[in-house]
Amino acid sequence: MSEREISYTEAAREALTAAMERDPTIFVLGEGIGERGGNFNTTLGLYERFGPRRLRDTPICERGFVGLCTGAAMTGTRPVVDFMFIDFILDSVGELTNQIAKIQYMSGGRLKMPVLLRGCVGIGGGAATHHSGSYYPLFLNVPGFRVVVPTTPYDAKGLMSTALRSDDPVLFLEHKSLLNVRGPVPEEEYQIPFGQAQVCRQGTTVTVVAIGPLVPKSLAACDTLAAEGISVEVIDPRTLAPLDLDTILTSVRKTGRLLVADESFGPCGVGAEIAAQVMAQGFDDLAAPVRRLNGVHTPTPYSPPLEAAVVPSMDQVAAAVRDLAAE
Amino acid sequence: MTIPKDTLLSLYRTMVRIRRCEEQLARSYAAGTITGACHTYVGEEAVATGVCAHLRDDDAVFSTHRGHGHALAKGVPPRELVAELFGRATGCSGGRGGSMHLFSPEVGMMGTSGIVGPCILQATGAGYSFQLKETDQVGVAFFGDGAVSNGAFHEGLNMATIWDLPVLFVCENNMYATEVAFKDSARNTDVAGRAAGYGLHAEAVDGNDVVAVYEAASAAVARARQGGGPSLIECRTYRTRPHAEGMRDGGYRSQQEIDSWKARDPITAFSRRVVDDGAVTAADLQTIDDAIVAEITEAVAFATDSPWPDPATVADHIYGGVAS
Numbered sequence: 001m002s003e004r005e006i007s008y009t010e011a012a013r014e015a016l017t018a019a020m021e022r023d024p025t026i027f028v029l030g031e032g033i034g035e036r037g038g039n040f041n042t043t044l045g046l047y048e049r050f051g052p053r054r055l056r057d058t059p060i061c062e063r064g065f066v067g068l069c070t071g072a073a074m075t076g077t078r079p080v081v082d083f084m085f086i087d088f089i090l091d092s093v094g095e096l097t098n099q100i101a102k103i104q105y106m107s108g109g110r111l112k113m114p115v116l117l118r119g120c121v122g123i124g125g126g127a128a129t130h131h132s133g134s135y136y137p138l139f140l141n142v143p144g145f146r147v148v149v150p151t152t153p154y155d156a157k158g159l160m161s162t163a164l165r166s167d168d169p170v171l172f173l174e175h176k177s178l179l180n181v182r183g184p185v186p187e188e189e190y191q192i193p194f195g196q197a198q199v200c201r202q203g204t205t206v207t208v209v210a211i212g213p214l215v216p217k218s219l220a221a222c223d224t225l226a227a228e229g230i231s232v233e234v235i236d237p238r239t240l241a242p243l244d245l246d247t248i249l250t251s252v253r254k255t256g257r258l259l260v261a262d263e264s265f266g267p268c269g270v271g272a273e274i275a276a277q278v279m280a281q282g283f284d285d286l287a288a289p290v291r292r293l294n295g296v297h298t299p300t301p302y303s304p305p306l307e308a309a310v311v312p313s314m315d316q317v318a319a320a321v322r323d324l325a326a327e
Numbered sequence: 328m329t330i331p332k333d334t335l336l337s338l339y340r341t342m343v344r345i346r347r348c349e350e351q352l353a354r355s356y357a358a359g360t361i362t363g364a365c366h367t368y369v370g371e372e373a374v375a376t377g378v379c380a381h382l383r384d385d386d387a388v389f390s391t392h393r394g395h396g397h398a399l400a401k402g403v404p405p406r407e408l409v410a411e412l413f414g415r416a417t418g419c420s421g422g423r424g425g426s427m428h429l430f431s432p433e434v435g436m437m438g439t440s441g442i443v444g445p446c447i448l449q450a451t452g453a454g455y456s457f458q459l460k461e462t463d464q465v466g467v468a469f470f471g472d473g474a475v476s477n478g479a480f481h482e483g484l485n486m487a488t489i490w491d492l493p494v495l496f497v498c499e500n501n502m503y504a505t506e507v508a509f510k511d512s513a514r515n516t517d518v519a520g521r522a523a524g525y526g527l528h529a530e531a532v533d534g535n536d537v538v539a540v541y542e543a544a545s546a547a548v549a550r551a552r553q554g555g556g557p558s559l560i561e562c563r564t565y566r567t568r569p570h571a572e573g574m575r576d577g578g579y580r581s582q583q584e585i586d587s588w589k590a591r592d593p594i595t596a597f598s599r600r601v602v603d604d605g606a607v608t609a610a611d612l613q614t615i616d617d618a619i620v621a622e623i624t625e626a627v628a629f630a631t632d633s634p635w636p637d638p639a640t641v642a643d644h645i646y647g648g649v650a651s
Binding site for chain 1: 389420423453455457648
C-alpha cells in the first residue's frame with residue numbers, strides 16, 4: 001500500500017482536528033476561521049463539527065483577542081489564535097511579551113500558558129510588506145516562547161500535535177510557499193518533540209542549517225554541488241526555540257563549515273545566534289568563518305522583480321556553499 | 328437591600344485590613360524595607376471590598392498596578408502580601424513580582440499588572456473559559472479611569488458583549504491617570520455612559536460608599552452567573568496618597584481637593600452609618616480594629632523573618648513543558 005500524501009495545511013489541520021476531538025477546552029479565534037474555514041483553509045470543516053464557541057470569528061482586534069486568550073489560558077482552556085498573516089501579530093506584541101511570555105514565571109509555575117499562536121509567514125505572491133513578514137527573531141529574544149517552523153507536511157502534523165499538548169505559548173509559523181506542498185503523512189496522531197532537528201541530507205563538506213523554505217531550496221542545490229565534488233549536509237532545526245544545537249555541532253565537527261540560510265532578516269537573527277553559539281562551543285571544529293544567507297534587510301516590495309530580489313534563491317545558496325567550501 | 332450584620336462586619340473588616348496594611352506598607356517603604364514601587368489603595372477600599380464580597384475563590388480577578396486592595400479583598404493573606412513587597416520567598420509571587428505582580432491563583436487572584444489595560448482583556452478571556460466550560464464562574468477586571476481611553480477597554484468590552492461573557496468590569500474612576508486628569512484625557516468622562524455604548528449593562532455608583540458598590544456588584548455578579556452577560560460598574564472614588572509612595576504629589580491637584588475627599592473617607596462614613604443605624608455597635612468595630620492591628624503586626628514579623636529567594640531559582644518556571 002502506498003503511503004498517503006496530503007498537503008502541509010491538511011496535515012496541520014488533521015492534528016488540530018484530532019486534538020479538538022480529544023480536548024474540549026481547545027478553541028480557535030481569528031478572522032474568518034469560523035464558517036469560512038480560514039483564509040488559508042486552516043480550519044476548513046471544523047465549524048460544522050465543533051460549533052461557534054470553539055471556532056470563534058473575531059472583530060479585527062488582535063491585541064484584544066490575544067489578551068482574551070491570555071486570560072482564557074490562565075483559567076483552564078487552551079486557545080488557538082489563527083492570525084492568518086503573522087504580520088497582524090504585531091498589534092498584540094505587548095500582550096505577548098509582557099503578559100503571555102511572563103505569566104508562568106511570575107506566578108511561580110502555578111499558572112500555565114497553553115496558547116498556540118499560528119500564522120502564515122514569508123514572502124511570496126506579491127503580498128507586499130504588510131503580509132510578508134516573518135518576525136520570529138523578535139520572539140526568540142524573549143524568554144517564555146516556543147517557536148516552531150515546520151517545513152514538511154509530516155512535521156507540520158507532528159509539531160502541531162505537540163504544540164497542542166504544550167503548557168507553553170507556541171508560535172507555529174507556516175511559510176506561505178509550503179502550504180500546498182504534499183508529502184507522506186500517517187493518518188494516526190503522532191508527536192514530534194520540540195528541540196529535535198532533522199538531518200535532511202547527509203554530507204561531509206559543508207553544513208547548511210536551513211529554515212523553512214530554505215530547506216527545499218538547499219536540498220535542490222545539493223545534486224549540482226555534489227557533481228562539483230561538494231558534499232552538503234542539510235539540517236532543518238524544525239523548532240528555533242528550543243534549538244537543537246547538538247545536532248548542528250555534531251555536523252560541524254564533521255564538515256568544519258557552516259552556512260545558516262534563512263529568509264528572515266540577518267541582524268540579530270537566527271543565523272547570528274547559531275553562529276555565536278557554534279563559535280562558543282565548536283570553535284575548534286571550524287575550518288572557516290560561519291556564514292549567513294538572509295533575505296535583504298528591507299521592507300518587502302510588491303513588484304515581482306523587486307520581490308524576487310529580496311528572497312534568498314537556490315542559486316544564492318549554491319554560491320554561498322561554493323564560497324564556503326573554497327575557504 | 329437589607330445587609331445582614333455578619334456581612335456588614337465583614338465589609339468593615341476587609342476595608343480596615345486594606346487600610347492598615349497599606350499604611351504599614353507606606354511606613355515600610357519610607358523605612359527602605361520595600362525597595363521597589365508601592366502604589367497604595369488608601370481611599371478606594373470600598374470598591375474592592377464591595378465587589379469581592381460576592382466572589383468565590385474560583386472566580387478570577389485581574390487587577391492593576393494599584394492592586395494590593397484587590398488581592399487582600401480576594402483573600403490573599405496580609406502576610407503573603409507584605410512578604411512579597413519585602414521581596415521574600417514566602418510572598419504570594421515568591422518574591423518575583425513585588426507590588427505590581429501579585430499572583431495567588433489558589434484564591435482566584437490571577438495577577439496584578441504593571442501595564443494598563445491587559446486586565447480588561449484577561450478578565451474577558453476568563454469569561455470565555457467559563458462560558459466554554461459551562462460553569463457559573465465570573466471573570467472580574469479592576470482598572471482605573473486611565474484604562475478607559477486605552478484600546479483594551481474598547482476591545483475587551485466589545486468582545487465580552489457580543490459573546491455574552493460572564494465578566495464584571497469595575498472602573499475605579501479616581502479622576503487621575505497617574506497625574507493626568509481624566510477631564511484632560513477624555514471629552515466624555517462618563518465611563519458608564521461610554522460602556523453602555525457597547526451594549527452592556529453599565530451604571531455609576533459612589534465608589535466611597537461600600538454599600539452602594541456591594542449592591543451594584545450583587546446584581547452584576549448574579550447576572551453574569553446566570554448567563555446574562557457582562558456588566559460595568561463605574562465607581563467614583565479618589566486616592567488620597569500619591570500615585571506611588573515617595574512620589575511628589577503636587578502640581579496636578581490641590582490640597583483642598585484632597586481634603587474634601589478625605590472628609591468622605593469610606594471607612595469613617597460606613598462606621599458612622601452602621602453604628603447610627605443600630606446595625607452594629609462601636610464595640611463590634613473596635614474588636615475588628617484590634618484584630619486587624621494584631622494581624623498586620625504578625626504579617627510584618629512573618630515577612631521580616633522569612634527567607635530571601637534562592638538565586639539558584641532565578642530562571643525557574645519560565646517554561647512549563649509538554650504534557651505527556
